[in-house]
Amino acid sequence: MMSEVKFVDTTLRDGHQSLWAENMTTGMMLPVAKRIDDAGFEAIELISSSHLKKCVRELKEDPWERVRLIAKRVTKTPLRLIAGRVNTFEITPHSVYRLFLERMAANGLRQARISDEWNDLSSWQRKVQFSREIGLDPIVNIIYSVSPKHTDEYFAARTRQAASLPLYRLCLKDPGGLLTPERTRALVPLIFKNSNGIPVELHTHCTTGLGSLCALEAIKLGIKTVNTAIPPLADASSNPSLFNVARNARALGYTPAIDEELLKPVAEHFTFIAKREDFPIGAPVEYDYAQYLHQVPGGMVSNLRHQLRKVGMEEKVGDALEEAGRVRAEFGYPIMVTPLSQFVGSQAAINVIVGERYKEATSRTRSSTARAPGNWPGGCPRNHPSRRCGAK
Structure with a gap:
């Protein structure tokens, strides 16, 4: 018999971030938290820094109370934090980042999946050190991207750098589904x-x-743990469906270490909520080559559509995504992950809405490209309209 396949649940974090623009409330989570805990997941993703802002500004909830309430119900499975940035668009003081991790650990989280938008060793080192000192198990993301600079040797070198650190685990992270x-x-x-x-x-x-197909390929190649979501918060721009990956892994001769029957009422619960709140229901999508051109990740597509809908311009989503591919190339192919995808995506949306490319730019985009020209390899070329991004 082939080996076990284990799963990390993303429903309460990336699932609704990708499909519901982070609009899942704590009250929607609590009735099924115990079932998810009992199902046999290796870990449960619960929160990231972007959820803090969403809870306070729009949902009118206390995100720390969310963590505490879930931690009281989830007693078997480690709860996981996505530990990229605390402030999405500004530099976070090291003391603030450490305090953020400390309070998450104090309130019940046990693992930190660590990202740096540039796959930068010095950033990983600091975040891993803080995590270890605080008692969180650090997992470093090797973020995947497609561009002339993101070669096999690039990923080999970044993996060697990350593996030089005292890690709990590595994660090949593909936020854009590329x-x-x-x-x-x-x-x-x-x-x-x-x-x-x-x-x-x-x-x-x-x-x-x-x-889902890539998840199965990874399993066949020796990956023991796959991140999945529970429908209706799987598929589309979200993560692969737990049920789909488990079923196909079993057909290949592997043993999924998960109780699927226990999770079917969880899927029913969230489907009821989706219909009641008019939230999207994730479904498998057709192959979309355009994703390789703009590379905007699922969570940002969901939020972009949500924000454009609020101002009556949802029909501009396709135009904004197409423009994002051009802006990314002009900015030097940054990895499309927070906050870089927001800089690219917001500039693309502004270009489309205003009707003239680079006539306007956000102060955050200007300050970022001006502050970190070494990281933005394309920068804002001196002879290109995007040079205005660095203007004062």
């Missing part, structure tokens, strides 16, 4: 080769219609 089965077959062995024996998990999205 992995293909071919790239999965190339990258997973490459990452294993350079991982120094550290366990590796996979986090991908279904934005191009290939997420």
Whole structure:
């Protein structure tokens, strides 16, 4: 018999971030938290810094109370924090970042999945050190992207750098759903080769219609843990469906270490909420090559559509995504992950709404490109209209 396949649940974090624009309330989570805990997940993703702002500004909830209430109900499974930035658009003082981790740990979280938008070693080092000192198990994301600069050697080098740190685990993170089965077959062995024996998990999205297939390819290549969501918060721009991956892994001869029957009422619960609140119900999507052109991640697509709908311009979503591909190339192919995807996506949306490219730019985009020209390899070219991004 082949080996077990284990799962990390993303329903309460990335699932509704990708499909419901983070509009899941604590009250929607609490009735099913115990079932998710009892099902056998390796970890449960619960919160990221963007959820704090969403809770306070729009949902009118206390995000710390969310953590405390869920932690009281989830007693078997480690709760996981996404520990990228505390402030999405500004530099976070190290003391504030550490305090953020300390309070998350004090309120019941046990793991920190650590990101740096540039896959930068110095940032990983600091965040891993803080996590270890506080008592959180650190997981470093190797963030996948597609561009002329994101080569196999790039990912091999970044994996070696991350594996030099005292990690609990590595994660091949594909926020844009850009992995293909071919790239999965190339990258997973490459990452294993350079991982120094550290366990590796996979986090991908279904934005191009290939997420579940890539998860199965990764399992066949030796990945033991896959991030999945429970329908209706799976598929579309979210993560692969737990039920789909588990069923297909079983058909391939693997043993899914999860109680699917226990989770069916969870799917029914969230489907009821989706229909009641008129929230999207995730469904498999057709292959979409356009995703490789703009590379806007699922969570941002959901929020972009939500924000445009609020001002009566939802029909502009397609135009904004197309423009994002052009802006990304002009900015030097940054990885499309928070906050870089927000800089690119917001500039693209502004260009479309205003009707003239780079006539306006947000102060945050201007300050970021001016402050970190070494990180923005394309910068704002001196002879290009995007040079205005650096203007005062």
